[in-house]
Amino acid sequence: MNILFLLTPKSDCAYVREEDTIRQALERMSAAGFAAVPILAKDGTYRGTLTEGDLLWAIKKLYLMDMKEAESHGIMEIQRRKDNQAVSVTTPVEDLLTTAVDQNFVPVVDDRGTFIGIVTRKAIMQYCMDTYIFAKRAQPVHAG
């Protein structure tokens, strides 16, 4: 088992080029619909990661935005790409994992629908590693 088994090859990846302008990056990221993409040099080497957040804060700075407009609109007027699916606090952990595969965090609600916190993918991956992978390594080897 090696990394190639899990790889999304370059031909199927969205990316930006280091010589791109902010406008080109906006267009590429808008088309791709990803929150973060790799930045590649002309010779194909990896240079870093560009996120929608990087573009957001850059544009805010670049345009010295007049905040009056932003003050007069509520966030519920904004079009959201996708709401993360919430789970009940009584959901079994294995079902939580299935939900977490498609989103960066899982909101958790109590039985009245009140938000009580989130489970991050980081916490889940750490749990998977501790429980299954490192636990497996730590097991004594039984003779056949």
Next chain:
Amino acid sequence: MNILFLLTPKSDCAYVREEDTIRQALERMSAAGFAAVPILAKDGTYRGTLTEGDLLWAIKKLYLMDMKEAESHGIMEIQRRKDNQAVSVTTPVEDLLTTAVDQNFVPVVDDRGTFIGIVTRKAIMQYCMDTYIFAKRAQPVHAG
């Protein structure tokens, strides 16, 4: 083992309120440093997820941005929050998992540093589930 074990409680979560303006959301998200946060109603119920990308595309639309400025700046001038760490294609899968805990995808390079693709957290979580969790369920039960 239940979800509470993995929970980041509300008191430690960044979130926005559904009555927030775009300006308030920008300030909260800038301070929190997260790419996505939950949206909560006044009564504490979960309403959805707001991402930096949602704000980016909303602002682009709201301000009918003059793209001349965005055309005259290259993306390498932008301050990036954090570059995802790349791994070599020969990295063992278990080390890949350790890298993936802290980033949403892992860029993969060959031995000359050329980008050959990415491994997504989604692929990794799917792999963990298939290999460890569902495999465990499928194992026959041995009598003591």
